[in-house]
Amino acid sequence: MSTRDNYKKTLRFSDETDEKLGKLADKCGLSKFQFFNLMVEYFHRTKKDPRDVNDEMLKSTLLKNHDTYIRFIRAQEEKILIPVKTEIDRMIQSQLKIIDFFNTRVLKANTDQADRQEQFSQKLRETVQLLKLIVEKTDTKENLKVKFLYILNTYIKTREAFGFTSSAKDKDDLIQLTRQQIAKL
Structure with a gap:
């Protein structure tokens, strides 16, 4: 200075x-x-004009800059924001369709699958009970041999106990009884 x-x-x-x-x-x-x-x-x-106490020049510059910023924002809104919003809305609609598809088809398929599995489990339980009942009703091979030998021995003893005087009817009754006992096995 x-x-x-x-x-x-x-x-x-x-x-x-x-x-x-x-x-x-x-x-x-x-x-x-x-x-x-x-x-x-x-x-x-x-x-600046020192007589301008309100600084109109500054105000006009600020307004000009403000208008420029507003135009810039509107241009960005047109070029970027509105297309982005449109794409986001489209994406949201697509996601809603996927969720709806999932809810209607996939969940229904899962429910149907669970129902079929429950039916299968029920049939399997019934089959197991039936097999247990069959096992209870059937004798083992060894047990059947013992029972058959008992019937055969009883037949032989009774037959030997018959003499020459025994009637043919008694012999036929013995044969019939033995056959019935074997049939019950």
Whole structure:
């Protein structure tokens, strides 16, 4: 920054303005001269009108930038957001169809499969009970041999007990009884 010796111009202003300038310079920690030079430089660079207290230029710049941002956002919305939302909606509908298919077909198939397994289990239990009953009713081979030998021995003893005087009817009754006993095995 230039020193005071390089300047030849003087500026006149009221005591009230001098007091305001002094307060502003003190607030910024500068001399009145430094503050004045910086103030002139500020208005020169920003091209602001010091008479414009509301800073209409700043407002118009902000509005212009705001409009630019809004146009940018709308363009992005058209190019990116709306297509993405459309695709997401399509994907959601597709997922809902998959879930509906799963609920109607796959779950029904699982329920049918579980019912068939339960029916199979019931038939298997009935078959096991029937087999147990058959096993209880049938004798083992050894047990049948013992019973048959008993019937045969009884027949032989009774037959030997018959003499020459025994009637043919008694012999036929013995044969018939023996046959009935064998049939019961």
